[in-house]
Amino acid sequence: MASGEASAAQVAQAHLDRIAAVDGEVGAFLHVDPETVLAQARAIDERRAAGEELGPLAGVPIAHKDVFTTTDMPTTAGSKILEGWRPPYDATVTARLRAAGLVILGKTNMDEFAMGSSTENSAYRTTRNPWDLSRIPGGSSGGSSAAVAAFEAPLATGTDTGGSIRQPAAVTGIVGMKPTYGGSSRYGLIAFASSLDTPGPFARNVLDAALLQEAFSGHDPMDSTSVDQPVPAVVEAARRADVAGMTVGVVKEFSGDGYQPGVAARFAETVALLESLGAKVVEVSCPNFTYALPAYYLIAPSECSSNLARFDAMRFGLRVGDDGARSAEEVMALTRAEGFGPEVKRRIMLGTYALSSGYYDAYYGKAQQVRTLITRDFDAAFEQVDVLISPTTPTTAFPIGERADDPMAMYLADLCTIPSNLAGNAAISVPCGLSDDGLPVGLQIMAPALADDRVYRAAAAVEGALEDRWGGPLLAQAPDLAGGAK
Template sequence: MDLVTKSAAELGELIASGETSAVEVAEAHLDRIAAVDGKVRAFLHVDRDTTLAQAREVDERRAAGEDLGPLAGVPIAHKDVFTTRDMPTTAGSKILDGWRPPYDATITARLRAKGLVILGKTNMDEFAMGSSTENSAFGPSHNPWDLARVPGGSSGGSSAAVAAYQAPLSTGTDTGGSIRQPAAVTGIVGMKPTYGGSSRYGVIAFASSLDTPGPFARTVLDAALLHEVFSGHDAMDSTSVDAPVPPVVEAARRADVNGLRVGVVKQFAGEGAEPGVAARFEEAVELLESLGAKIVEVSCPHFTYALSAYYLIAPSEASSNLARFDAMRYGLRVGDDGTRSAEEVMALTRAQGFGPEVKRRIMLGTYALSSGYYDAYYGKAQQVRTLVKRDFDTAFEQVDVLVSPTTPTTAFPIGERVDDPMAMYLADLYTIPANLTGNAAISVPCGLADGLPVGLQVMAPVLGDDRSYRVAAAVERALEDRWSGPLLAKAPEL
């Protein structure tokens, strides 16, 4: 039995039926990590003994008759931005190298409670700032489709782990596209839930009004099952939405778009996209129409300003959030030889502990918040944010969901954009509007361009997460029939 190629839902059923055990499934995935991660570099930390201890505990809980849910015993890779009391948490930064938190993030705790087995912590752009994982202080991850290309970012380690069959599931965070963009370029499913629908407690903050934890998986149903596990109100997070979790699993199983009104965003209908990406998007829209959806062109005129507004709002919040890394309480401390003041130690630590992109964003955000510039930059950006929200509100009066390409390009070569921040930022062109407004959005594979995966983005209203899953599942099912199997199965052997 080749356990690493099974879906999370299939593994859960096999474990529940006794055909295999959580320990056997964990061992299979740990062996896969040992075999291929030297090339993929998806993980920053893996501890075989800790993982197997978790798996044994799940088997013991099941033997004792405990009802653990459909994903009990299923392995998961965990983005290194979530605190874990039994593993280091670095956020991809030297300033937190080796830090072991004294507590679990809410999502970490919920994974454990439902019996998921954490395989390890995955690589990421430092403090989630980036679109390629090249900003990690520990080196880049690699795209399993082409090891010379990026796996996206900031959650590139999580997307690469799932695409390389090192884990059936993984977690990510999406601040400007950091789940959907890597999912698109690695040929997997990635979901940004409604902002506040998944807890930020224990997530090392980048931009507090934007950061949204979400799932990665190889199937839409698997993503929905994981979404359901870690979503729901959390009193520890003041931005958590006190509302029922949308029926995402039911929607993923339904996989039907007959009668749905699907809006094509005029401003994003392939504009700025590579020809292959634009072609796959057009084919996906035609596919949805053939499945019974009504296609409507929708104008969202302020979406074109979202990228500019984001790169004022997000750095401003980062400037505030990252002030806590001061060498005084935890993490890296440089120059503390008894002769320097606290201010000097702080300056030396931050200079050596933060990478170039983090420093760039701190400086940009600090400038945007400074006296005399606040209204002109940060204030104006927030006004644009309101206009983008109004575009969404108007659009959803006409349609049930909106669709666009997830990314303008397929995975680009490692090193190609590392010295060109503007080119790097454009990777999030289509994803950022949903972050500014808190809307739900998913990326689902919709084909290949020049042998590399392309993603379709499905955006839904706030707390309409189930609509995204319903449309994504319909696309997935129709394309699997066309390809005679999942897209990911066509990925090259590592």
């Protein structure tokens, strides 16, 4: 586009055509308005023609997770309780995408209020994995990951509360980054768990993810948890792509039984690859990581119980039974019963119980103490190593419906990703090959808080070496859904 080879309007139209061709099968989007998309693109073309200096992503289409508020599109968080709601303001991430000149294609499907690991909890539709349409695309940001993997968008936004960017990226064969907590603004992000939620990028390569993170990150006075520090030099690090001299720690607790053989094999090969690239690889024990999953499933539901109290049928969204004869309490109860799905109700009940009188210290308070121990494990590990690595998720994408009735099995998909959310440090998933079932495997790379650049440097090195080995990107091996050029 910058060279004049193609216009932003042409690029946008090509992606709208792709969405029309394959999204009926994939189900990545909840809302697409072609007129608005093309108007955005034409505005970029006019600015470029006028000689205005534009950013590196100006005119690039992007899919936007339906958890960020948007004034020109509905924002539902995948829930019936917000069906058709048009917010009066843009999220900070949305505003920064617009300011950078990105063309927002539409809003992507997600697990309701970001609660899930498969995007089966959406109130609207089931999203499918472009590698195998009978499989899940991960969650909660499964619509975004599927859109990027299906070539419906080159970039997408997601949010990561317990792995909701990294796990979908891993199972769809793309790059997904959880920035340092507070490095990207939560203002206008519909809250699930406020001490954990982190906006981040999806892309088909590491450099694109870095460019997108740089575009929407940085201090925001509208977010009280926003870090008032410069954005790490992530783009420069992604271009450096070098692990020579780095010390890489393999997390001892994320190995052994419970990992699909193909996942374990690709991880072992990647460890050997890092050594061949000049990294020193050592094993590191983080003993309290084994308690991360139970601690998370007390902290996150407790915060969700508090955050979702605002959906009371009085201020916005769905209202059921308001016939003038019922009290406000009855209308609220009817609305929440009809508007929330089973997983959201389950987590609200778990969280309310954990916060209740007589149980607060035993459950929520104890979980926060475990969180401190996990943070200390990270601190001790990063005194020895530059980055930590593990498989992103224990298995490849599982069949749709396989875990829908087994919440515990579903929660285990986030086994390796949750510790970084509890500690708030940076972590990425980058493709590292295909398992024996022909489905993508992800490598997770973790670094200290505000060392996002270190993550990108290592991820780009792995990506470059593996693409040299494969003869191109992993996604080139994916089936073509439309029977033509991707």
